[in-house]
Amino acid sequence: MxxxxxxxxxxxxxxxxxxxxxxxxxxxxxxxxxxxxxxxxxxxxxxxxxxxxxxxxxxxxxxxxxxxxxxxxxxxxxAKDDSLYPQEPQSRAIIDHRLHFDSGILFPSLRYTVAPIVFFGAKEIASDNLEKIKSSYEFSEKFLTKQWMAGDEFTIADICCYASLSSLNEIVPVDSDKYPNLVSWLQRCSELEFCKKKNEAGAKQLGALVRGMLA
Ligand SMILES: N[C@@H](CCC(=O)N[C@@H](CS)C(=O)NCC(=O)O)C(=O)O
Structure with a gap:
């Protein structure tokens, strides 16, 4: 391979x-x-x-x-086992939901905020995009009543959602008073070695690019 x-x-x-x-x-x-x-x-x-x-x-x-x-x-x-994406139908269905949540809500709220700034010179985040980011944070907060995005176990739902939410956090910082579950989860993910290695620098790079263009 x-x-x-x-x-x-x-x-x-x-x-x-x-x-x-x-x-x-x-x-x-x-x-x-x-x-x-x-x-x-x-x-x-x-x-x-x-x-x-x-x-x-x-x-x-x-x-x-x-x-x-x-x-x-x-x-x-x-993978050696299916723990990151279990075969069991109900566990998998919840993970699939969170993956679609990332595809349909989280990542678009970032993408359609960033594109006007980076590609078309917008100097502020449009208010409807700020609303979409707020919804992203509110929904995530509600899904994060347990340790991880799809419940008690860490899965690919955490990885995909973390890539989007850690990037959004660089652009519109997550308020710990309003979204305590989300802030704790972001912290938990940030401590994982593969997140440090493969996510941290890129998220900061995107944040700096957007903030630089807004300044
Ligand atoms: N749902 C896709 C989204 C991928 C996506 O939109 N990537 C952006 C970069 S962050 C891209 O390639 N944009 C270029 C384009 O759409 O032409 C995924 O999860 O891979």
Whole structure:
């Protein structure tokens, strides 16, 4: 098996895939795709991923886009057991819910906040985007009544949601009075070795880029 991941460190979904690879101790070649230079729109990249998003995983000839799909695939194929993404239907269903929550709510609240600033020179966060970020924090707070995003066990739901929420936190800091569960969970995740290695620098890089452009 030869694993290749197309990524950019500032990208939360790319970092989610990087964290899963690292947690599973899987050797991979990492290839940077510079979105600012439009490298994701090259003919070669579009052939691989017509949706032109990062991350993309190649496992020999098998090509897979979307961080959530990649996380599930890597665990199903390479993990020693299924604890990060259990087969048991109800546990898996809750994890799937949180993965869709990231895809549908968390990451879009970040993406549609960042894009006008980085690509179109907006000088403040639009109020409707601030509302979406607030909803992201409120929903997360309610899901985090136990230790982890999908209950008592750490799963790929934590990895994917953490990539988005740690990045949002760099841009609109999470208020510990309003969202104590979320702040504790962010802290718990930040102490995990693979989060330190594969998430911290990229989240800070994205935060600095956005704050720099707002200044
Ligand atoms: N649902 C996708 C979202 C991926 C995504 O939108 N990535 C952004 C970078 S953070 C991207 O590639 N944007 C370029 C584009 O959409 O053209 C995932 O989880 O992988």
């Amino acid at each position: 030869v694993l290749t991941l197309y990524k950019m460190d500032a990208s939360p979904p790319a970092r989610a895939a990087m964290m899963v690879l690292d947690l599973l101790n899987l050797p991979a070649e990492y290839i940077d795709v510079n979105l600012l230079e439009k490298e994701h729109l090259s003919d070669e990249y579009l052939k691989m991923n017509p949706q032109h998003t990062i991350p993309v995983l190649k496992d020999d000839d098998f090509v897979l886009a979307d961080s959530h799909a990649i996380a599930g695939y890597l665990v199903s194929k390479y």
